[in-house]
Amino acid sequence: MLNRVVLVGRLTRDPELRFTPSGVAVANFTLAVNRTFTNQQGEREADFINCIVWRKQAENVANYLKKGSLAGVDGRVQTRSYDNNEGKRVFVTEIVAENVQFLEPKNSQRVNQGVGASNETYGGAPADGYGHSNQGGTPNANGTRSAGYANDPFSQEGSIDISDDDLPF
Amino acid sequence: MLNRVVLVGRLTRDPELRFTPSGVAVANFTLAVNRTFTNQQGEREADFINCIVWRKQAENVANYLKKGSLAGVDGRVQTRSYDNNEGKRVFVTEIVAENVQFLEPKNSQRVNQGVGASNETYGGAPADGYGHSNQGGTPNANGTRSAGYANDPFSQEGSIDISDDDLPF
Amino acid sequence: MLNRVVLVGRLTRDPELRFTPSGVAVANFTLAVNRTFTNQQGEREADFINCIVWRKQAENVANYLKKGSLAGVDGRVQTRSYDNNEGKRVFVTEIVAENVQFLEPKNSQRVNQGVGASNETYGGAPADGYGHSNQGGTPNANGTRSAGYANDPFSQEGSIDISDDDLPF
């Protein structure tokens, strides 16, 4: 059924790049989209919209976008649920970006540094329903733009709770 | 900034019509939007997307859509937050419908009955972060044409008070 | 760059199914999309929007949609130009449908009959800049369930001026 979203906004912080157990890249980011109208106090509010993007585009996002970057997203609305650490079901609505357009002028774009550019929350399962992490070893030691430890044999240590079934293709 | 969503799906239950203190109609409904692709088990999943619509369109939605109705929505993604009854901040992402299209064939459409069709949760603040309601007293005292009858047990007598040019078809 | 269109409307006539020389299916149809507002005479006008769809979806469109069918389209705006029979350059704007949703209730859907369901303008090049037809050999030998005159020995007369380069993938 028809399900289409188009957004233009700015990243509220650096994107987070992770990998599924089978090595597929996923990036998460939040877009601040300023409203075109003002509220009753005359202020222009914003919507803070969570986005997720897969594979090569995920790596591009991680490498070329950072906090404050202007970006366009073409995708679809997705809902999912997971049980949080208190055993409560949490419902999530987010945008799965199928196409991300970088809208920063060329000269303002810098390739992100490997270390720290995509900051995995080490140690302990993140509370967002994704379990991907990049535990142990030398994370992204290879540096450069694309994601080395996708091939890291140690990446499976500890638990992971995302399986390939979660991939949207 | 650009923020646009278009959906086609089916209502998971009857829409809920409420009113702000100043008498503005708001309807909430959830659209089940079937995915166009299947997961790795070969099943076609759905996204359950919360929508909100205001004013005249809210009344039309409450009057002409019900559980199972096929509808299209043109709107924007909105995020907001509120403190739940445990004092915890909850973040909500929903679609503000600016235009709702009824996609049921004509003959399958019936005007909803006033009682029960749009069920305001009386007594106590709803847990969804909206406080609007139109409880007791002189509903819609502020006047205008909007729909006091939503909560009015007598509203079915005689004709309904939506004029023909309010009808979206 | 972002380029996204979503439409819901009714086919103004039966879709036309053709094939490129290499056997790729293409269907053309026009969607009448009623405006949600009225003009100064109080009339509700419509936009008549040309759409094109490729491959399996083209065959589905040809088989399951006909004049009057309600359909949704998710796609992109495309422009192209060609020289008409008076040697004048003509510019065309149309929607390339990437996803077509059938919105007719199940019971009202009938599989189109092969012959006549999708009516190729026989004899002479069509004036729309597509010359596709299904020339030579055993057209559509690969065949399967698709559209009637795909198997029409006469459809090959005249030239074809679409090459595979025109395919959007």
Place this chain on the structure above:
Amino acid sequence: MLNRVVLVGRLTRDPELRFTPSGVAVANFTLAVNRTFTNQQGEREADFINCIVWRKQAENVANYLKKGSLAGVDGRVQTRSYDNNEGKRVFVTEIVAENVQFLEPKNSQRVNQGVGASNETYGGAPADGYGHSNQGGTPNANGTRSAGYANDPFSQEGSIDISDDDLPF
């Protein structure tokens, strides 16, 4: 019915600002939208999409966008027809922009000079099916706030007559 378009692209030339006989501003511009995929020769083509925008947004477009500007458009597909100077009916498909977003970085934006910035084709009906113009005499005699200065050589003296809250940023 649902009819929604979102585009991001660059103006192929300066926008053209005109006025209807009753003084309503209209701007036309063409957006070059680069495709996200390449053709079989490996080239990335573009679509050249005609847009039209009304009233205050038309004036903003004329004042703040020029050839090469990056802009986003949220609108709908419109078709219309007119008889050209050879008495032939011409069909036009264009995008009516309901919201235009300026995507150029702040420092790269300059207010267009009045003269030449928005170039009305004086003398003789334009061949595009719009007859509006605002020729000579008392421009914008009907009054209101709309932009006579578009054609007014003196309009640059002192301050520009767009108030700050008209600015889209």
Place this chain on the structure above:
DNA sequence: TTTT
């Protein structure tokens, strides 16, 4: 928990 938010961007310019």
Place this chain on the structure above:
DNA sequence: TTTT
């Protein structure tokens, strides 16, 4: 908490 989900629709056909």
